Amino acid sequence: MKTRLWLWVPLALFAFFAGLAGYMLTQPKDQFVESTMIGEPLPDFALDPAFGGLPGAAKADFAGGRPRLLNIWASWCLPCIAEAPQLEALKAQGVEIIGIAIRDRPEDVARFLARYGNPYTRIGSDRISEVQLAIGSSGVPETFVIDGEGVIRYQHIGDIRADDVAVLLAELEKAK
Amino acid sequence: MIAEIGLAALWLAAALAVLQMVSGAAALRAGEGAVDPLAIYARPAAIVQAVLAVLAFLMLLWAFAITDLSIKLVATNSHSMKPLIYKLTGTWGNHEGSMLLWVGVLALSGGLLAAFEKRLPQNTMGATLAVQGFVALGFYAFLLLSSNPFERLPVPAVEGTGLNPLLQDIGLAIHPPTLYAGYVGLSVAFSLAMGALLTREVNPNFARVMRPWVLGAWVLLTLGITAGSYWAYYELGWGGWWFWDPVENASFMPWLAATALMHSVSVLAARDALRTWTIMLGVLAFSMSMLGTFLVRSGVLTSVHAFAVDPERGSFILALLGLYIGGAFTIFALRAGAVAEGKRFAAVSREGALVFNNVMLSAILAIVLLGTLYPLLTEAFNVRVSVGPPYFNPASAIFAVPMFLVMAVGPILRWKDDKPARIQFEVMLVAALLIGVIAAVSFFGSFPFLPLLGLGLAAALAVAAILPLRGRKLTRVPVATWGMVIAHFGVAVSLFGMACEGAFTEERLAAVAPGGTEQVGDFSVTLESVTPVAGPNWTALEARLAVSQNGGAPVILAPQARNFWSPPQATSESALLTRWDGQLYAVIGNQAEDGRWQIRVWWKPFVTFIWYGGLLIALGGVLAIAGRVRVDVKRRSAVAKADARRADLEALEAQPAE
Numbered sequence: 001m002k003t004r005l006w007l008w009v010p011l012a013l014f015a016f017f018a019g020l021a022g023y024m025l026t027q028p029k030d031q032f033v034e035s036t037m038i039g040e041p042l043p044d045f046a047l048d049p050a051f052g053g054l055p056g057a058a059k060a061d062f063a064g065g066r067p068r069l070l071n072i073w074a075s076w077c078l079p080c081i082a083e084a085p086q087l088e089a090l091k092a093q094g095v096e097i098i099g100i101a102i103r104d105r106p107e108d109v110a111r112f113l114a115r116y117g118n119p120y121t122r123i124g125s126d127r128i129s130e131v132q133l134a135i136g137s138s139g140v141p142e143t144f145v146i147d148g149e150g151v152i153r154y155q156h157i158g159d160i161r162a163d164d165v166a167v168l169l170a171e172l173e174k175a176k
Numbered sequence: 177m178i179a180e181i182g183l184a185a186l187w188l189a190a191a192l193a194v195l196q197m198v199s200g201a202a203a204l205r206a207g208e209g210a211v212d213p214l215a216i217y218a219r220p221a222a223i224v225q226a227v228l229a230v231l232a233f234l235m236l237l238w239a240f241a242i243t244d245l246s247i248k249l250v251a252t253n254s255h256s257m258k259p260l261i262y263k264l265t266g267t268w269g270n271h272e273g274s275m276l277l278w279v280g281v282l283a284l285s286g287g288l289l290a291a292f293e294k295r296l297p298q299n300t301m302g303a304t305l306a307v308q309g310f311v312a313l314g315f316y317a318f319l320l321l322s323s324n325p326f327e328r329l330p331v332p333a334v335e336g337t338g339l340n341p342l343l344q345d346i347g348l349a350i351h352p353p354t355l356y357a358g359y360v361g362l363s364v365a366f367s368l369a370m371g372a373l374l375t376r377e378v379n380p381n382f383a384r385v386m387r388p389w390v391l392g393a394w395v396l397l398t399l400g401i402t403a404g405s406y407w408a409y410y411e412l413g414w415g416g417w418w419f420w421d422p423v424e425n426a427s428f429m430p431w432l433a434a435t436a437l438m439h440s441v442s443v444l445a446a447r448d449a450l451r452t453w454t455i456m457l458g459v460l461a462f463s464m465s466m467l468g469t470f471l472v473r474s475g476v477l478t479s480v481h482a483f484a485v486d487p488e489r490g491s492f493i494l495a496l497l498g499l500y501i502g503g504a505f506t507i508f509a510l511r512a513g514a515v516a517e518g519k520r521f522a523a524v525s526r527e528g529a530l531v532f533n534n535v536m537l538s539a540i541l542a543i544v545l546l547g548t549l550y551p552l553l554t555e556a557f558n559v560r561v562s563v564g565p566p567y568f569n570p571a572s573a574i575f576a577v578p579m580f581l582v583m584a585v586g587p588i589l590r591w592k593d594d595k596p597a598r599i600q601f602e603v604m605l606v607a608a609l610l611i612g613v614i615a616a617v618s619f620f621g622s623f624p625f626l627p628l629l630g631l632g633l634a635a636a637l638a639v640a641a642i643l644p645l646r647g648r649k650l651t652r653v654p655v656a657t658w659g660m661v662i663a664h665f666g667v668a669v670s671l672f673g674m675a676c677e678g679a680f681t682e683e684r685l686a687a688v689a690p691g692g693t694e695q696v697g698d699f700s701v702t703l704e705s706v707t708p709v710a711g712p713n714w715t716a717l718e719a720r721l722a723v724s725q726n727g728g729a730p731v732i733l734a735p736q737a738r739n740f741w742s743p744p745q746a747t748s749e750s751a752l753l754t755r756w757d758g759q760l761y762a763v764i765g766n767q768a769e770d771g772r773w774q775i776r777v778w779w780k781p782f783v784t785f786i787w788y789g790g791l792l793i794a795l796g797g798v799l800a801i802a803g804r805v806r807v808d809v810k811r812r813s814a815v816a817k818a819d820a821r822r823a824d825l826e827a828l829e830a831q832p833a834e
Contacts, residue, residue, distance in 0.1 A: 007512050010456070011505035014463075017549065018498050024476050024552055025490045 035136025035155050042150045043134040047124025051106040057098050057124030065148035067175035072142045074102045075112035079159035080141045086160040087119035099123040147175035179326040182235030189228040190316035196221035196309030203302020218305040219290040226287025233280040240267045251333035262344045269343040272325035279315045281360040304371030314496045347407030355400030361393030362462040369458030373511045378451040383444035394434040395797035402790030415778050420568045422477040425548040426468030433461035436537040439530050449518040463501045522593040529586030536579035543571045580633045584640035610636040623679040630675030637668035655803030663796025670789025676782035687772040697779035698726050714740045719764040735764045
C-alpha cells in the first residue's frame with residue numbers, strides 16, 4: 001500500500017483548526033469593548049454645560065499636570081446611581097472628577113445630582129454621544145484616568161464598585 | 177410524564193446506537209457473504225432508534241404545545257400567551273430543542289437508510305450503519321449529558337419568559353427544520369463514504385446508492401438557505417438578503433461541498449472516475465455541517481444569530497468534531513491510497529468540466545471557510561477583525577466567474593473525450609451574450625463591476641442552461657436531465673436577481689412629516705399616519721404609507737416598529753410591495769424631535785428572482801431524484817423479471833420429459 005502525502009492535508013488542516021478553536025474556547029470571552037485610545041491623548045472637544053450649576057467640559061480642562069477622572073454617565077442610567085457613592089468616596093480622597101453626561105436633559109441632570117450627590121467639578125453635555133465614541137467608550141457608565149498631559153491612561157468599564165475605588169486611586173497615582 | 181417519556185426514549189435510542197455500531201462492525205468484520213450472528217441487528221436497531229428519537233422530539237413538541245412550565249426549557253423559552261404556531265416553532269428556537277431536532281433528523285436519516293437501501297453489499301452496509309450509529313451516539317451523549325431538553329424545574333414556573341421576538345415569525349417554522357434536515361441528511365453521505373472506504377468498495381454501484389441521499393440533502397439545504405435568506409431579508413429590516421454572517425456561512429459551506437459532491441458522485445456513477453475525490457467530498461460535506469454546528473453552538477464567533485454561549489458545550493462539540501472529522505480524515509489518509517484509481521478522461525470532456533467546477537466550488541468553500549475562521553485566528557493574537565462583503569464578494573467571484581463559464585458549456589460536452597471545435601457555435605453564442613449584455617448595460621449608466629458581470633453571466637447562463645435540450649425530442653429527454661436544465665437555469669435566475677439588486681437598487685432615507693411625500697424610483701410614497709396598534713404579545717407603531725407607482729392607484733404599506741413585552745425587545749417589521757419586476761421595501765424608524773418620522777424605503781428591481789432561482793434549483797434537484805429513482809426501480813424490476821423468467825425456464829427444463 002503506498003501512502004500519498006496529500007491525503008494527510010485535510011487532517012493537518014483540521015488539526016490546526018481544532019487546536020485553534022480549543023485554545024479560543026479556553027480564553028475568557030470579554031463582554032466589553034476596550035478602548036483603543038488608551039495611551040493616546042484625548043481627542044479635541046469642548047462641550048456645553050450639562051445644566052446650569054457647573055461649567056461645561058473641554059480637553060483643555062485636563063491640562064495642568066494633575067491626573068483626573070473622566071466619568072461618562074447619564075441621569076437615565078441605573079448603574080450610575082449605584083456608582084454615585086464610590087464617586088463621592090473618590091472625591092473625598094481629593095480626586096477631581098470631570099463628568100460627561102450622555103444624551104441627557106439639564107433638568108434631569110440637576111434632579112439626579114440633587115438626589116444622589118454631586119462629585120463633579122465640571123459636566124459637559126454630549127447630546128449625540130460624539131465625545132463618548134471619540135474616546136472609545138461603548139457604554140454608560142465608564143470611567144477614564146487622564147494624566148496631567150491629557151493622555152488617556154486607564155479605562156474602567158461599567159459601574160465603579162467599592163473594590164474598584166482603590167484600583168482607580170492606584171491608577172491615578174501611577175499617572176502622576 | 178411527557179418529559180420522562182421523552183428522556184427515556186432518548187436513552188433507549190442511545191443504547192440502540194451502541195447496538196447498531198457493534199452489529200454493523202460485526203458485519204464489516206465477517207466480510208461479504210459470511211454471516212455473523214450479531215450482524216442482523218444493525219438495520220432494526222437503526223429503524224427503532226429513528227422511531228425513538230422522533231418520539232422524543234414529538235414529546236418536546238407536545239410539552240411546548242401545552243406550555244408545560246415544569247420543564248425548564250419550556251419555562252425559559254415559551255409563554256402561555258404566545259400564538260400556538262410560535263409555541264410549536266419555539267421547540268427548536270433554542271439550543272436544547274434545536275439539538276434534539278438535529279439528533280432526531282440524524283436518527284431518522286439513519287433509519288431510512290437502514291429501511292430502504294438494499295443495493296449495497298452486506299459488509300459495506302454494516303460499516304455504513306456502524307459509522308452512522310457511532311456519530312449518533314456522540315450526539316446523544318451531548319444531548320443527554322450537557323444539553324438535556326427535558327430537565328425539570330424543582331418548582332414549576334408560574335409563567336414562561338417568552339421567545340426572542342425575532343423568532344416569532346413563520347420563517348422559524350420553515351427555515352431551521354429544512355436546513356437541519358439538509359445539514360444532517362448529509363450524515364448519510366458521510367457514513368456511506370466511510371463505509372465504502374473501509375471496505376474499499378468505491379464503485380459506480382456505490383455511487384448510485386449515495387446519489388439520492390446527497391441529492392435529497394442538497395435539495396433541503398437549498399430550500400433552507402433560500403428560506404433563511406428571505407427571512408433575514410424581511411425580518412431583520414436591513415434590506416439585505418445575505419450578510420456573510422458566520423452562521424449563514426455555516427449553512428453555505430455544507431451546500432458548496434454538497435453541490436460539488438452531487439456532481440462528482442454523478443461522474444462516479446456514470447463513468448467510474450473521481451473515486452477518491454467523491455469520498456473526500458462525502459466526508460467534507462458532513463464535516464462542514466458539524467463544523468457549522470460547532471461555530472453556532474459554541475459562541476467562539478460573534479454573529480447576529482446570538483445563541484446562548486456556553487464554553488463547556490463548545491468543548492463537548494469540539495471533542496465530537498475531533499473524533500468524527502479527525503477520525504474520518506485519518507482513515508481517509510490511511511485508506512484512500514488503497515482505493516483503486518478510477519477511469520481516466522481527457523481535459524476537454526464532461527468529466528473535465530465537472531472536475532474543474534468541483535475544484536472551483538472547493539476553492540469558494542476554502543475562501544468562505546477562511547473568511548469565517550479568520551477572526552478566530554486573529555483573536556488568538558488579540559486583534560479583533562470583522563470580515564465582510566469587501567472580502568467575500570470579490571474573493572469568491574474570482575472562482576465563481578470561471579465556474580459559471582465552464583458550467584455554461586460543461587453539460588454539452590461529451591463524456592470521456594471531446595473536441596472544442598465541436599461546440600464552437602455554443603461557445604460563441606455564450607460569449608456573445610456575455611459581452612453583449614455587459615456592453616448594453618454599461619451603455620445606460622455606470623454600475624459596479626461585479627453586478628455588471630453578474631448580469632452578463634446570468635444572460636449567458638440562462639441560454640446555456642437550455643442548450644443541452646437542443647436538437648433533442650423534448651418528450652424523450654430523461655427526467656434527470658430536465659432536473660439539471662432547470663437547476664442550472666435557476667442559478668441564472670438567482671444570479672440575475674443578485675446582480676439587479678446590486679446594480680439598480682434605489683434607496684431613500686428621509687424624515688417625513690405625516691402628509692409628506694417622497695419619491696423612490698417610479699414610486700411616490702406618502703406618509704398618511706402613524707398609529708399605535710396591538711398584537712397578541714406586542715404593541716407597535718404602525719406607519720401607513722400610501723404608495724403609488726407612476727401616479728397609479730395607491731396601495732397601502734404598513735411597516736411597524738414593534739415592541740414585544742415578553743421578553744422585552746423592539747423589532748422592525750418591514751412592509752413589502754411585490755411587483756413582478758421587483759420589490760418596494762419600507763421600514764419605519766424613530767420619530768425626530770420635530771415630530772417627523774424616519775422612513776427608509778428601497779426599490780429593489782428583480783430582487784425576488786434571487787429566491788425564485790433558489791426554488792428552481794431545488795425543483796431541479798427534486799426532478800433529478802425522481803428521474804434517478806424511477807430509472808433505478810425500472811432497472812431493478814427488469815432484473816427481477818429476468819431472474820424470474822430464468823428461474824421458470826430452469827424449472828421447466830428440470831422437469832423430466834414425459
